[in-house]
Amino acid sequence: MLTLGVNIDHIATIRQARRTVEPDPIAAALLAELAGADGITAHLREDRRHIQDRDIRLLRQTVRTHLNMEMAATDEMVGIALDVKPDYVTLVPEKREEVTTEGGLDIVGQKQRLTEVVAALQNADIPVSLFIDPHPAQIHASAQTNAKFIELHTGCYAEAKDEKSRHQELDLLAKGCKIAIAAGLRVNAGHGLTYWNVYPVASIPGMEELNIGHSIIARASLVGLERAVREMKQAMLGNL
């Protein structure tokens, strides 16, 4: 069955905009689970731009579905993951200036290092997923690291400007999924998925989990706004 991992980083981004305590990603994770999320995803970045160490540790205690910790393949992050023990780790590339994760990991170019990181985590019973572009060379290199999963980067599909290129990108994802499964990998996907473009990706045979953040949090901020304003008017009247 295809599952949904809800990425709650943007909740932490709003909180960090004021360096305050709300909204709390822990509460967001709980609500997402109540609504049917099958997993919670949080990216502890080296620059701590949104999710904080405290968040990932508390999520470990409170998440009742499964916790997917996204992180760079650095010694610091491996140490934290070994301590926190998320249900799985997704290794992503990180550049300090980027707005969000841009492009997949280059497994071919750093296979040795990534094989070591995968071993360190999987020897501690933390399955590893590698976030990669849907290119056969990257998929085969991923299998050679012994990682249990890959997450196919859906960004190019999401950003395709016309029907023809969208179709081509979808085809790459579907073929990539097939190649990966044949190589013994389990397959997730994510990045840039929205209410309008998710269905074709969700329909790819063998796909296990979609990790979605921005579109869900964007919608939440709008569908929740009316109620929030109404409640502030009540609070101004001393009636909340």
Ligand code: PXP
């Ligand atoms: N998967 C990975 C590996 C990511 O880095 C991100 C963004 O943090 C997502 C999925 C979710 O992407 P989006 O926020 O565009 O749904």
